[in-house]
Amino acid sequence: MNRIYTCGRWMVMILIALVSVAPILWMVAGSFRPYQELFKYTSLDIHLIVPVEWTAKNFHQVIFNARDPFLRYIWNTLFVATVVTFLVLVINSMAAFAFAKLRFRLKSVVFALFMSAMIIPGEVTLVPNYLLMHDLGWLNSYKALIVPSMLSVFGIFMLRQFFAEVPNEMMEAARIDGASLPRTFLSIVLPAAVPALITLGLMTFLGNWDSYLWPLIVINDQKMQMIQVGISTFSSNEGTDWSKVLAANTISTAPILLLFLFLQRYYIQGITMSGIKG
Template sequence: MNKMWSMLRLVIMAILALISVAPIVWMVAGAFRPYQELFKYTTLDWHLIVPVEWTWKNFHNVIFNARNPFLRYIWNTLFVASVVTALVLIINSMAAFAFAKIRFRFKTAVFALFMSAMIIPGEVTLVPNYLLMHDLGWLNSYKALIVPSMLSVFGIFMLRQFFAEVPNEMMEAARMDGASLPRTYVAIVLPAAVPALITLGLMTFLGNWDSYLWPLIVINEQKMQMIQVGISTFSSNEGTDWSKVLAANTLSTVPILLLFLFLQRYYIQGITMSGIKG
């Protein structure tokens, strides 16, 4: 019976995996199809996945598009996502360290106030944030994309859970050895939370890589635009060039897949440990 249940679980997991991967496979296959073939096969057929006529023209038209500089969009997104991720890890880890290991007045009340911000939908803050960026003169600049994204309430909560598990005896021993509070934070607390830091970094990078609405609002100059907004420019009043859209989406997916493949062990470990500790 145990063997049968194990086989049944494997079959169910395989089916779920196929359902999850099928849209990605179709997207990649569509990126190599000519436009005329894209919607020709709509039934369960081998050519639904494997193109009849393979072509690189879609990628060429996306990369070397004079009207929509796609490589520039990738660079903009890579720069903003990398800077935001680095700042989130630095700022939020310091805040989490303070909430987990430093005693100060009203700490519980302040932390509860931070947590209450998680119930506020992001759409509610769009207009106030836009007005703030306008008053600061940051519209149409990278500062409008980076600064509002530096703080992650969820990131502070998750890292606090990890930091709280670091024994206070280790910090006391470091203090007795003459280590300052910043040195204790860097040398003892941070190394203990590497899986959580990588998990938060991946989530932050992915969130900024897929960001669409906020860049659409605060960035007007085309050469400064982000990749998801750039992909949407392949749609116009005349129609949507789905071949270019699929090719652009395939190109934008590659960096995320490579990043996840290299760091998936830490990501899974961080998610698992945060679930146990939370």
């Protein structure tokens, strides 16, 4: 019975994995097809996934498109996502440390106000944020993409849960040894929350890599645009040539998949843990 149960569980897991991966496989396969072949095979056939005629022309036309500088879109997105991720980890880790370990007046009230911001949909803040960027003169600049994204209420909450589990005795011992508060934060608290930091970093990087609506609103210069907006513009310019659109999506998806493959162990650990144990 145990063997039957194990086999059944593995079959279900494999089926779920195939259903999840099938759209990605079709996207990658479609990016190597000529347009005439893309929708030719619609039934359950091997050529639904494996192209009959392989071609790399779609990638060449996407990457070296003079009208839509796709490599520029990738660089813009990589720059903004990297800077935002770094600032989020720095600022939110310090805020979470303050809420978890420091004592100050009205701490519970301030933290409750922070948490209440999580129930506000992002669409509600689009107009106020746009007006603020306009008043600051930051429209059509990287500052409009970076500064509003530096604070993550969920990130503060998640890191606070990890920092709260760090024994106070360790911090007290560091203070007795002469370590300053910043030194204690860098040497004791942060190393204990590495899985949470990597998880927050991955989520932040992915969110900015896939950002579409906010860059579409605040960026007008085509050369400064983000990759998702660039893909949509490429799609509208190219009409119904979905092979090039699939090639553009394959290029934009590859960095995220590689990043997740290298850091998935820490990501899963950060998601499943509610704090540091022991």
